[in-house]
Amino acid sequence: MPVITMREALNQALDEEMARDPKVFLMGEEVGEYQGAYKVSQGLLQKFGAQRVVDTPITELSFAGVGVGAAMIGLRPVIEMMTFNFCILALDQIFNGAAKLRLMSGGQYHIPIVFRGPNGPAHMLSAQHSTATENWFCNVPGLKVVSPSTPADAKGLLKAAIRDDDPVIFLESELMYANTGEVPDPAAGDFVIPLGKADVKRVGKDVTILCWSKAVFHALGAAAELAKDGIEAEVVDLRTLRPLDVETIYRSVRKTHRVVTVEEGSPYAGIGAELAYRIQHDLFDELDAPVVRVTALDVPMPYAENLENLVLPTPRDVAAAARAVLYRS
Amino acid sequence: MGVPSGHKLHEQDRCDDAAATAFGRERMREAFQQMSKIRRFEERAAREYASGHISGFCHLYIGQEAVAVGALAATKAGDHVITAYRDHGHALIRGCTPRNTMAELMGKVTGNARGRGGSMHMFAAEQGFHGGHGIVGAHIPLATGMGFASKYQGKDDVTLCFFGEGALNQGAFYESLNLASLWKLPVIYVVENNNYAMGTALERASAVTDLYKKAEGFAMEGVLLDGMDVAKTWQVVDQAVARARTESRPTFIEARCYRFRGHSMSDPAKYRTNQEVEAFKQVDPIALCRQSLITAGWATEDELERWDEEASEAATDASTFARESPAPRLEDVGLYVYKDPMGWTPDEATFPHRRD
Numbered sequence: 001m002p003v004i005t006m007r008e009a010l011n012q013a014l015d016e017e018m019a020r021d022p023k024v025f026l027m028g029e030e031v032g033e034y035q036g037a038y039k040v041s042q043g044l045l046q047k048f049g050a051q052r053v054v055d056t057p058i059t060e061l062s063f064a065g066v067g068v069g070a071a072m073i074g075l076r077p078v079i080e081m082m083t084f085n086f087c088i089l090a091l092d093q094i095f096n097g098a099a100k101l102r103l104m105s106g107g108q109y110h111i112p113i114v115f116r117g118p119n120g121p122a123h124m125l126s127a128q129h130s131t132a133t134e135n136w137f138c139n140v141p142g143l144k145v146v147s148p149s150t151p152a153d154a155k156g157l158l159k160a161a162i163r164d165d166d167p168v169i170f171l172e173s174e175l176m177y178a179n180t181g182e183v184p185d186p187a188a189g190d191f192v193i194p195l196g197k198a199d200v201k202r203v204g205k206d207v208t209i210l211c212w213s214k215a216v217f218h219a220l221g222a223a224a225e226l227a228k229d230g231i232e233a234e235v236v237d238l239r240t241l242r243p244l245d246v247e248t249i250y251r252s253v254r255k256t257h258r259v260v261t262v263e264e265g266s267p268y269a270g271i272g273a274e275l276a277y278r279i280q281h282d283l284f285d286e287l288d289a290p291v292v293r294v295t296a297l298d299v300p301m302p303y304a305e306n307l308e309n310l311v312l313p314t315p316r317d318v319a320a321a322a323r324a325v326l327y328r329s
Numbered sequence: 330m331g332v333p334s335g336h337k338l339h340e341q342d343r344c345d346d347a348a349a350t351a352f353g354r355e356r357m358r359e360a361f362q363q364m365s366k367i368r369r370f371e372e373r374a375a376r377e378y379a380s381g382h383i384s385g386f387c388h389l390y391i392g393q394e395a396v397a398v399g400a401l402a403a404t405k406a407g408d409h410v411i412t413a414y415r416d417h418g419h420a421l422i423r424g425c426t427p428r429n430t431m432a433e434l435m436g437k438v439t440g441n442a443r444g445r446g447g448s449m450h451m452f453a454a455e456q457g458f459h460g461g462h463g464i465v466g467a468h469i470p471l472a473t474g475m476g477f478a479s480k481y482q483g484k485d486d487v488t489l490c491f492f493g494e495g496a497l498n499q500g501a502f503y504e505s506l507n508l509a510s511l512w513k514l515p516v517i518y519v520v521e522n523n524n525y526a527m528g529t530a531l532e533r534a535s536a537v538t539d540l541y542k543k544a545e546g547f548a549m550e551g552v553l554l555d556g557m558d559v560a561k562t563w564q565v566v567d568q569a570v571a572r573a574r575t576e577s578r579p580t581f582i583e584a585r586c587y588r589f590r591g592h593s594m595s596d597p598a599k600y601r602t603n604q605e606v607e608a609f610k611q612v613d614p615i616a617l618c619r620q621s622l623i624t625a626g627w628a629t630e631d632e633l634e635r636w637d638e639e640a641s642e643a644a645t646d647a648s649t650f651a652r653e654s655p656a657p658r659l660e661d662v663g664l665y666v667y668k669d670p671m672g673w674t675p676d677e678a679t680f681p682h683r684r685d
């Protein structure tokens with residue numbers, strides 16, 4: 001199987017879906033002539049033209065709304081946010097528009113739109129460029145939220161997101177665009193991964209680690225450490241955060257009886273809180289220890305490298321949390 | 330008389346004669362009936378609100394009828410129309426019926442949004458009426474997107490976007506008009522300047538009160554019109570529609586108008602004088618239209634009376650229909666959230682509610 005980067009995988013997904021369906025277009029800042037701030041859209045302008053790879057002024061609120069308006073009358077926009085930190089300016093269009101128009105109209109619309117781009121902290125970008133926003137979007141009924149960790153997942157899930165008839169928030173990571181992984185050859189057929197399905201990235205029997213995006217690598221790193229002590233961690237990559245694949249999560253919890261959640265966002269009202277609620281409520285008798293979550297520390301991201309390293313969760317933190325739920329610290 | 334500085338009272342007792350001639354007999358007769366339909370509907374809605382059959386926010390269109398009616402007379406099937414939360418008038422002219430609009434106001438499943446939208450969110454998507462939006466200015470990007478989609482698909486449909494002058498201080502307005510001009514989108518932006526954003530008079534909110542001049546900042550055509558004059562409104566919008574349809578160029582239109590009622594049903598309107606309201610009632614858009622019809626010999630007093638009665642009857646019928654309609658079923662609370670819910674349910678991860 002060919003090994004490609006995450007950005008190439010995303011590029012393939014866009015390329016294939018735009019070729020497949022003329023209603024699909026890409027819009028955002030620097031997606032065309034600049035070839036994408038992170039080069040995800042490289043070559044698409046040359047292939048599809050300026051009508052379908054649309055450079056916008058710096059105006060997140062309105063181009064997000066332009067996408068929603070176009071989706072209301074039949075197009076399938078992919079709106080690139082240079083980072084989801086900038087998407088905060090567009091939240092009204094997403095929360096009040098994309099997510100609610102179907103309900104407010106009594107089902108007269110569906111809004112087949114994807115908002116995608118890098119989310120969460122990268123490296124020394126300070127407070128305004130390091131926000132993990134997934135829990136905000138997950139709080140909004142009407143949205144679907146996806147956050148892949150591997151090139152293959154990124155490609156298959158982005159293709160599914162573009163084909164989905166509901167608004168999808170597709171969260172990537174700046175630090176992962178150059179990551180490589182095996183992705184099926186496009187010549188071998190259409191490669192789509194359905195939304196709403198988690199994926200067990202490492203099989204284990206002693207503790208379940210729930211994670212997504214970059215945190216999957218923290219979990220896998222922790223699992224490698226734990227294995228040295230004979231602890232076999234099961235790493236469940238949620239991939240889609242809304243709707244949640246509780247079946248796969250619960251299957252793992254029933255096996256291990258111990259759970260750690262990992263995320264790069266703040267703890268308060270984070271995704272870990274939601275996961276912990278559901279697990280304690282639905283699987284109370286299965287648990288041998290309280291669910292522990294590992295998150296960022298509860299501060300806006302500081303610039304200094306040592307402080308940033310302290311704020312963000314590491315594989316070591318995840319391993320320590322796993323030992324804690326196993327009472328082996 | 331205490332008339333707002335930017336608003337000049339219409340000078341004669343009828344619509345502009347040249348505009349009325351261009352508008353023509355049939356369209357003027359139709360416009361009178363449409364404006365009466367809105368007026369009588371809104372009066373009925375006010376009574377239903379007072380009697381407790383309608384709740385929530387309810388913003389009436391009384392006084393501004395000529396803007397929606399005149400502007401929409403310039404559109405064809407396939408064009409797109411979108412407005413803010415003062416939307417009953419536009420809805421009634423563009424695809425919604427008195428029955429399904431009143432039912433929506435009463436939160437009934439027979440409403441045009443099946444009781445999910447209410448006063449601020451009327452929709453008739455198939456007829457090109459796209460709401461009904463409650464966040465000031467936030468639908469202006471949606472209209473811009475519709476213009477983008479029409480152009481993208483090579484269609485000659487145009488989009489009419491209505492909003493109040495309060496929206497002109499929102500960033501969404503500036504961002505959208507820049508994009509529309511930059512990308513040459515077939516969108517007509519109509520500000521219904523009734524001089525009050527809720528209780529804030531225009532001169533207390535905007536450094537520029539000749540709003541149409543803002544178009545210059547976008548290299549866009551900006552036009553001022555008397556929004557109490559249905560024929561004039563049609564004429565100006567018709568020219569803008571032609572520009573959009575044939576040249577794919579946007580226009581920004583300022584329609585100066587006046588609402589006779591408060592901002593919403595809960596507004597005692599202490600920020601303006603009764604004298605001012607009375608002055609504008611002398612140039613009631615329906616009265617101007619009526620006088621044009623009489624002067625031109627295009628309608629008889631009997632016809633006008635009959636049309637007005639028909640409008641009242643339609644409003645009464647709508648009330649009866651709405652009152653007798655069922656509320657949405659409780660088990661349907663999870664409908665219309667996702668097209669493909671993928672197993673999601675509204676009581677997932679929370680204690681399920683029971684109602685007898």
